Amino acid sequence: MIEKTTVSIDLADIPLALLIDRQQTLGSKIDKLRAERAHIKSHIEKRLSAGESEHASTDADQGDALAPGAFIEAAAT
């Protein structure tokens, strides 16, 4: 079991400089996450456009088989 503890801090008790620093740190993290998200997204788009499917094969899929149809022509001329 993982215990979750929530600590409430009254922002009014935190010095302004610390709040500004905290805000900037969060902003920096958000920017990094956005950049990482864009990077992953570009990889996804590249792989999807290359024909890869997002659905992973299942065991049942691996046992499937596809027999091709035939085209047979009989000329009447």
Added chain:
Amino acid sequence: MASLIYNRALENWARGSIDFDTDAFKVMLTTSTYTENKDTHDYRDDITNEVTGTGYTAGGNTATVTVTLDTVNDRVDISLGGTTWPSSTITARKAVYYKSRGGAASADELIAVNDFGSDVVSSAGTFTLNASTLRIQN
């Protein structure tokens, strides 16, 4: 060997004993051991080495057949419908279409054979047979 129309199928069609619009048709699977002969094979009892395996019933499945007239290109296309064998374990090389009269194999007229070119194998999965087309070009 290649996919082909049995000669007798064309004769039966010409004589009216095969009506692609109204008759019932089925498709059966064979192994690579079956060697088709367009001259001498005329009824289903000529077909040897039908596949056996989980999910497959002797005689095969019903096939939907449709006829399309193309007056622009002067031809008639006969579509031999595909089918599936779900949850099957089958090794097949050829599909043989025939008119199903619901009785003895010796009464079922052969239509055509589709040679896949290599063995197609399903293993506890769905064996899907794509539709084939017979084209009579004028």
